[in-house]
Amino acid sequence: MLLFFFSSLGMQAQYYNKEVAASVRIERNSEFLKFYALAENKTPVELPLEYEFLIFKTQDDGTIQKDSDKQRFVLKPYEKKVLQTLVLGNAVTNKTVLALLIFDKDGKPLGKDRIVLENGSLSEIDIQLPKMDLFRSNDQAKPQDGFVIEGLxxxxxxxxxxxxxxxxxxxxxxxxxxxxxxxxxxxxxxxxxxxxxxxxxxxxxxxxxxxxxxxxxxxxxxxxxxxxxxxxxxxxxxxxxxxxxxx
The missing domain is CATH 3.30.160 (Double Stranded RNA Binding Domain)
Structure with a gap:
């Protein structure tokens, strides 16, 4: 059921993150991994919205534990907002999926993003998930030297x-x-x-x-x-x- 849920979202990806973008970002140090659930309004109007932040953890016996938090919020024109943060230890031994879904006031899905962690020592996560700026788009790759030149x-x-x-x-x-x-x-x-x-x-x-x-x-x-x-x-x-x- 979990696989069908995410494959369905993937098939309709072209309809998401156009007016309202959802993104999950990662910050790490030697002790923990910190995840940020972010929303961005790409329109010139204020939007009443609702988000759901979901966590799926695969247990040792193969069962999946689901936790979620759903809240209403408002985004001002072109506003970017941190909706929620989550801190995990830097060793994630079982598969963990973090997903963010954003809906309009009528329940229509507008934005979605997810991060998958598995076999998770910090070094392995480094390879799969390079550190990102909180408000940088997923498709903006960093240069090889790790520095980003931005306007002043x-x-x-x-x-x-x-x-x-x-x-x-x-x-x-x-x-x-x-x-x-x-x-x-x-x-x-x-x-x-x-x-x-x-x-x-x-x-x-x-x-x-x-x-x-x-x-x-x-x-x-x-x-x-x-x-x-x-x-x-x-x-x-x-x-x-x-x-x-x-x-």
């Missing part, structure tokens, strides 16, 4: 309002764990009268621009708008990259 958030502001906007934007960027393959440039230039124009660009493409005001509420609102537009553009760039790979 570059500040080119000239006023306090510009610097404050950068601070609010970067706080959102960091807290949402966004990773851009291209530099994000926040540039401020003289505008009309005594105001300045703040321009946000990715790879020389303008994401958002506005005339600055010193009020904190206004700058925080602009930071929210900008981070949403940045997330949307990064999704478009990733989809374009995937299309190029396919062709």
């Amino acid at each position: 958030v570059i500040q080119k502001t000239i006023t306090k309002a510009g610097r404050d906007f950068f601070k609010y934007f970067y706080s959102l960027y960091f807290n949402k764990s966004i990773k851009s393959p291209k530099d994000i440039i926040i540039e401020e230039v003289p505008g009309k009268s005594r105001t300045t124009l703040i321009i946000v660009k990715i790879n020389n493409q303008i994401v958002w621009k506005f005339f600055s005001q010193p009020q904190r509420k206004f700058l925080e609102e602009q930071a929210q708008i900008t981070i949403s537009r940045v997330g949307k553009l990064l999704q478009v760039l990733e989809q374009q990259k995937d299309q190029k790979i396919q062709y």
